[in-house]
Amino acid sequence: MALALEMKGITKYFSSTDVQANDNVNLTVEAGEVLALVGENGAGKTTLMNILYGLIKPDSGEIIINGEEVQIGHPDDAIKHGIGMVHQHFKLVPSFTVAQNIILGMEPNKAGFLSPKEENKVVKDLADKFNLPVDPKAQIRDLPVGMQQRVEILKVLLREAKILILDEPTAVLTPQEVKELMEVVRDLAKMGYSVIFITHKLIEVMEVADRVSVMRAGKNVGSKKVSDTNIPDLARMMVGREVLLRVKKDTIQRGKPVFEAKDVSVSDVHGLAAISHVSFDVHEGEIVGLAGVSGNGQTELVEVISGMRPLDGGKVFLNDQDITQANVRDRRNAGVAHIPEDRMEVGLNLQTNLDENLIISRYNQSEFSKFGFLLSKSIHRFAETVVNSFSISAAKPGEDISMLSGGNLQKVVVGRELSGNPSFIIANQPTRGLDVGSIEFVHKTLIEERDRGAGVLLVSVELEEIMALADRILVLFRGQIQGELEAKTATEEEVGILMAGGKLSDLVSKQPESGKESK
Amino acid sequence: MKNKKFQKILDAILIPVLAILSGLVLMGVLIAITGKPVWESYGVLFSKAFGCEKASNCAIITTLERATPIMLTGLSAVVAFRSGLFSIGQEGQYLMASVVAGWLGYSIHLPNGVHQIVILLACMAVGAAYGFIPGVLKVKLGVNELLSTIVLNSIATLFIEYMVQFPMRADVSTTAHSPIIDVTAQLPTFMAGSKWGVGFVIAVIAVIAVYIYLWRTKSGYEQRMAGQSKRFALYGGVPSDKAAIRAMIISGALAGLAGAVEVMGVHRRIMTGFSTGLGFDGVTAAILGQTHPFGVFIVSILFAGLKLGAQLGLQLKLGIPRELGGTIIGFIILFVAASKFYEGNIDRIRAWFKKPDKQKAKGGGD
Numbered sequence: 064m065a066l067a068l069e070m071k072g073i074t075k076y077f078s079s080t081d082v083q084a085n086d087n088v089n090l091t092v093e094a095g096e097v098l099a100l101v102g103e104n105g106a107g108k109t110t111l112m113n114i115l116y117g118l119i120k121p122d123s124g125e126i127i128i129n130g131e132e133v134q135i136g137h138p139d140d141a142i143k144h145g146i147g148m149v150h151q152h153f154k155l156v157p158s159f160t161v162a163q164n165i166i167l168g169m170e171p172n173k174a175g176f177l178s179p180k181e182e183n184k185v186v187k188d189l190a191d192k193f194n195l196p197v198d199p200k201a202q203i204r205d206l207p208v209g210m211q212q213r214v215e216i217l218k219v220l221l222r223e224a225k226i227l228i229l230d231e232p233t234a235v236l237t238p239q240e241v242k243e244l245m246e247v248v249r250d251l252a253k254m255g256y257s258v259i260f261i262t263h264k265l266i267e268v269m270e271v272a273d274r275v276s277v278m279r280a281g282k283n284v285g286s287k288k289v290s291d292t293n294i295p296d297l298a299r300m301m302v303g304r305e306v307l308l309r310v311k312k313d314t315i316q317r318g319k320p321v322f323e324a325k326d327v328s329v330s331d332v333h334g335l336a337a338i339s340h341v342s343f344d345v346h347e348g349e350i351v352g353l354a355g356v357s358g359n360g361q362t363e364l365v366e367v368i369s370g371m372r373p374l375d376g377g378k379v380f381l382n383d384q385d386i387t388q389a390n391v392r393d394r395r396n397a398g399v400a401h402i403p404e405d406r407m408e409v410g411l412n413l414q415t416n417l418d419e420n421l422i423i424s425r426y427n428q429s430e431f432s433k434f435g436f437l438l439s440k441s442i443h444r445f446a447e448t449v450v451n452s453f454s455i456s457a458a459k460p461g462e463d464i465s466m467l468s469g470g471n472l473q474k475v476v477v478g479r480e481l482s483g484n485p486s487f488i489i490a491n492q493p494t495r496g497l498d499v500g501s502i503e504f505v506h507k508t509l510i511e512e513r514d515r516g517a518g519v520l521l522v523s524v525e526l527e528e529i530m531a532l533a534d535r536i537l538v539l540f541r542g543q544i545q546g547e548l549e550a551k552t553a554t555e556e557e558v559g560i561l562m563a564g565g566k567l568s569d570l571v572s573k574q575p576e577s578g579k580e581s582k
Numbered sequence: 583m584k585n586k587k588f589q590k591i592l593d594a595i596l597i598p599v600l601a602i603l604s605g606l607v608l609m610g611v612l613i614a615i616t617g618k619p620v621w622e623s624y625g626v627l628f629s630k631a632f633g634c635e636k637a638s639n640c641a642i643i644t645t646l647e648r649a650t651p652i653m654l655t656g657l658s659a660v661v662a663f664r665s666g667l668f669s670i671g672q673e674g675q676y677l678m679a680s681v682v683a684g685w686l687g688y689s690i691h692l693p694n695g696v697h698q699i700v701i702l703l704a705c706m707a708v709g710a711a712y713g714f715i716p717g718v719l720k721v722k723l724g725v726n727e728l729l730s731t732i733v734l735n736s737i738a739t740l741f742i743e744y745m746v747q748f749p750m751r752a753d754v755s756t757t758a759h760s761p762i763i764d765v766t767a768q769l770p771t772f773m774a775g776s777k778w779g780v781g782f783v784i785a786v787i788a789v790i791a792v793y794i795y796l797w798r799t800k801s802g803y804e805q806r807m808a809g810q811s812k813r814f815a816l817y818g819g820v821p822s823d824k825a826a827i828r829a830m831i832i833s834g835a836l837a838g839l840a841g842a843v844e845v846m847g848v849h850r851r852i853m854t855g856f857s858t859g860l861g862f863d864g865v866t867a868a869i870l871g872q873t874h875p876f877g878v879f880i881v882s883i884l885f886a887g888l889k890l891g892a893q894l895g896l897q898l899k900l901g902i903p904r905e906l907g908g909t910i911i912g913f914i915i916l917f918v919a920a921s922k923f924y925e926g927n928i929d930r931i932r933a934w935f936k937k938p939d940k941q942k943a944k945g946g947g948d
Contacts, residue, residue: 369817370819371816371817390819391816391817391818391819392819392820392821393819394819395818395819401817403817405813408811408813408814409813409814409817410814410817411814412807412810412811412814414810414811415806415807415810419803419807422803423807423814423815423817423818423819423820424818424819426800426803426804427800432800435799435800435801436798436799436800437798437799437800437803439798
């Protein structure tokens with residue numbers, strides 16, 4: 064097939080951060096092909112794509128589209144040459160309708176007046192053409208994330224893009240939405256469109272892509288046909304060493320309960336019930352996996368347990384002490400560690416240095432402050448200890464952390480939270496957005512903590528992660544515990560049906576009919 | 583390690599320095615348009631701001647005297663900004679404290695040494711109280727501190743005018759002013775014929791104290807963390823609300839100190855039109871000084887110098903309106919706000935310088 068795009072010798076050096084983001088990168092995409100672009104955080108995938116989309120100017124290199132060398136200095140040029148990008152964080156106007164968002168900037172007008180009717184028709188025709196049904200009149204803010212992404216894709220298609228860049232499109236989607244997206248991508252390829260699919264989930268690569276290019280440290284370390292490779296192989300290429308995709312875990316005897324929630328109810332920011340009458344416990348030496356599709360009350364539940372949000376009803380206990388009224392600091396002093404789902408905004412302060420990030424929950428301890436003054440020497444020593452014992456090679460005591468990659472930032476959070484032997488650890492989506500190497504680190508560390516005797520509450524929307532780590536599985540659905548399973552005997556199917564709001568009995572009764580139901 | 587720290591400082595001051603240079607260049611253009619001698623005006627501006635014609639009459643001394651209140655209101659702004667509060671209430675806090683300083687200066691009589699300290703403490707307390715109001719409104723009711731401090735500034739401006747015109751008015755002269763304060767209430771000066779004195783020392787001590795407070799104490803740490811990231815502070819168990827109110831109290835006390843120093847050391851009374859925007863100068867000094875106490879120290883001297891040079895040099899010697907001084911400061915602020923303009927170019931220049939370096943290093947390695 065003909066080459067739709069060729070990038071030759073792309074090199075980009077960021078002087079302000081002294082990073083060689085792209086080093087003589089070559090990349091090709093054929094027409095009608097899905098190319099997966101994988102690599103760890105900071106490997107240079109996003110830089111390469113931003114260069115292609117005209118957001119960054121390369122130091123050197125050529126971009127050839129349909130056999131012709133082109134200059135792309137601005138996203139407008141990229142669009143003109145048929146390149147469209149769907150960003151990881153959508154760029155939609157929440158208060159506008161679907162049609163208004165898709166058509167934004169190219170409205171058909173009659174003597175200067177907008178014509179909503181015509182806009183809706185254009186969008187409807189477009190949606191029909193690509194078999195991507197949307198309601199043109201719906202407001203963006205009312206739509207689920209998967210639908211918003213569809214709007215982004217249509218927006219790009221309306222601008223006649225032939226090469227679509229999808230930047231980590233599955234990071235925000237539910238498993239069902241991921242499935243739908245995969246179908247959309249395959250359909251587009253069939254229609255002759257080229258898709259560059261950026262991800263670090265290797266399982267998705269195997270599912271959707273024709274070919275895969277792996278980036279490491281700014282270089283393209285290899286492009287392969289998906290049929291000629293496998294997940295362990297790709298993981299090795301990405302990280303540059305052997306990676307344990309599934310960490311080893313011994314069975315150990317669990318101890319007494321360390322954390323207990325009794326009849327807890329919480330409302331969300333809008334005052335609606337997010338969690339209603341939830342009770343569960345976590346024992347010493349046990350990882351309890353809290354599974355569920357994102358948005359079923361996980362965020363609120365974790366905030367209540369950590370003390371960041373007041374609860375509406377019920378009680379929480381730590382080591383048999385009622386901590387319902389205790390504030391965040393008291394809970395942390397009592398041995399609660401918390402790895403939050405949002406490390407950039409909640410878990411870290413990117414505007415300050417490593418030392419100050421590491422003492423946020425312990426600056427009050429006599430080791431770090433005396434008579435109201437900070438003891439900078441012992442803080443510095445503590446930072447060195449954390450960096451060494453969690454081998455965070457990229458972070459240096461006393462220096463800024465804003466330049467660290469996502470994986471290293473998460474190591475800082477994990478290092479801080481797990482120093483000082485906490486008795487109860489809340490890990491909320493601890494590997495979200497991380498590459499395989501960092502995932503391995505986080506998983507290993509959590510299991511080590513469990514083996515030490517800590518109780519771990521692992522909240523994750525990744526079914527695989529729950530299956531790999533948890534000893535006991537709770538499934539959260541619409542703010543309630545839909546079911547509880549022993550991890551040893553649970554199947555992905557069982558957890559899946561609970562996540563969707565079904566009951567285990569449904570699974571048993573439906574199984575004989577499943578042959579009939581599948582189309 | 584040392585080198586890196588130096589690089590960091592260099593990065594921090596690069597934009598303000600470029601902004602100041604751009605402002606000065608633009609000043610030259612404006613002067614050229616009016617047909618006055620450009621090079622001479624630069625010379626006059628600087629000699630009248632920072633020069634020393636005679637040992638007894640140094641312009642820099644007057645500049646330092648005028649910089650003192652800006653320095654203190656600037657520090658006040660730094661403390662507020664560093665905790666994420668955009669309080670511009672310095673003007674109001676400064677004026678309220680000035681009223682108190684003017685009043686206590688003649689209404690009570692205490693021995694030398696005691697009198698001054700009593701007034702200084704009282705002014706800090708009044709400033710702190712006037713800062714506490716927007717702080718507590720923000721924390722308890724979510725009132726935007728920018729709006730509440732604007733309103734409180736207006737109240738203070740009208741209040742001082744009323745006090746000067748009626749209750750505290752000294753005599754029935756054409757311009758209203760309060761009685762001269764007692765000698766025991768005045769701050770000593772360093773040399774005859776100038777008002778540069780103990781007030782400046784107080785400001786310098788405040789610069790160091792604010793630095794230590796923000797970066798070496800637990801309270802300062804709490805304040806900065808809450809200011810930089812509310813969610814992070816909540817997550818880590820930092821009492822942000824307490825930190826915010828504390829910041830507003832300290833900020834108010836510093837602005838109050840500015841009022842005290844200005845009344846006790848310079849004017850020795852309050853008069854109609856006392857409000858000349860020194861509080862707002864502090865806000866701009868804090869912004870241009872990278873919300874750092876040392877930055878404020880330098881910028882406040884520079885501002886005071888530009889104003890003085892424009893007044894004594896440009897206006898008196900060359901007949902250029904003194905308002906040009908304020909205009910340049912305005913331009914400088916504008917250039918800082920447009921700092922993106924420099925950033926792109928700095929990066930390009932840096933890359934240009936770095937490239938040969940890199941190649942050399944590589945060549946050596948091979």
